[in-house]
Amino acid sequence: xxxxxxxxxxxxxxxxxxxxxxxxxxxxxxxxxxxxxxxxxxxxxxxxxxxxxxxxxxxxxxxxxxxxxxxxxxxxxxxxxxxxxxxxxxxxxxxxxxxxxxxxxxxxxxxxxxxxxxxxxxxxxxxxxxxxxxxxxxxxxxxxxxxxxxxxxxxxxxxxxxxxxxxxxxxxxxxxxxxxxxxxxxxxxxxxxxxxxxxxxxxxxxxxxxxxxxxxxxxxxxxxxxxxxxxxxxxxxxxxxxxxxxxxxxxxxxxxxxxxxxxxxxxxxxx
Numbered sequence: 177x178x179x180x181x182x183x184x185x186x187x188x189x190x191x192x193x194x195x196x197x198x199x200x201x202x203x204x205x206x207x208x209x210x211x212x213x214x215x216x217x218x219x220x221x222x223x224x225x226x227x228x229x230x231x232x233x234x235x236x237x238x239x240x241x242x243x244x245x246x247x248x249x250x251x252x253x254x255x256x257x258x259x260x261x262x263x264x265x266x267x268x269x270x271x272x273x274x275x276x277x278x279x280x281x282x283x284x285x286x287x288x289x290x291x292x293x294x295x296x297x298x299x300x301x302x303x304x305x306x307x308x309x310x311x312x313x314x315x316x317x318x319x320x321x322x323x324x325x326x327x328x329x330x331x332x333x334x335x336x337x338x339x340x341x342x343x344x345x346x347x348x349x350x351x352x353x354x355x356x357x358x359x360x361x362x363x364x365x366x367x368x369x370x371x372x373x374x375x376x377x378x379x380x381x382x383x384x385x386x387x388x389x390x391x392x393x394x395x396x397x398x399x400x401x402x403x404x405x406x407x408x409x410x411x412x413x414x415x416x417x418x419x420x421x422x423x424x425x426x427x428x429x430x431x432x433x434x435x436x437x438x439x440x441x442x443x444x445x446x447x
Contacts, residue, residue, distance in 0.1 A: 216241055301346040309325070310330065360399045379420055388406045
């Protein structure tokens with residue numbers, strides 16, 4: 177019975193010690209996470225006050241958050257009596273293994289740094305990069321988040337973006353909208369061109385300079401094909417595109433231009 181009492185006392189001591197450490201670990205984790213979030217918020221306020229670019233601000237925030245979380249985990253392991261040097265060696269070994277298996281992660285990280293430094297685009301820009309077209313929502317450590325025009329969130333590896341052609345539609349003050357207009361062969365193309373120049377200039381958000389361009393692009397069996405090129409800011413591209421097509425159809429119909437019809441030649445041979 178005396179041995180059983182000693183075992184019970186020993187078990188109670190161990191359980192009390194383990195429970196105390198477990199509660200302390202939970203407390204450290206909660207407090208540490210709160211402090212990390214607090215530091216992140218303070219850092220964001222400081223960067224916003226200094227008018228730091230939103231892209232760079234998010235990049236710095238992600239880097240600081242990851243670093244502080246690693247420090248918190250190491251500190252908790254040290255409190256629990258686990259040798260942090262051994263843990264560091266383990267992390268390094270895992271890092272080497274992961275690096276060998278997924279070397280692309282380091283390439284994405286390096287590409288992300290170059291994107292931040294060289295600044296080919298920023299958050300909010302409308303771009304085509306890595307085969308994806310859309311609005312940049314975030315430039316992360318390894319991937320860039322792009323929302324496509326059909327509202328699909330797409331994650332593209334930074335290495336793929338940096339190694340491919342990047343088109344930034346927001347960078348310039350305006351862009352060209354390419355439209356086509358088919359005329360009938362009997363239509364007065366000079367009058368039609370002048371009419372379309374006048375009507376397209378009245379479309380909302382079409383710029384006065386550069387002026388609307390209307391020229392003959394090619395000839396078909398139906399008649400001449402006009403290329404119509406208004407200019408607008410990228411934010412208004414699709415509005416100008418659809419309004420431009422509608423205005424061309426309505427203007428030509430109201431002016432009495434003949435509708436383009438496919439031409440057919442019928443040859444009758446007398447036997």
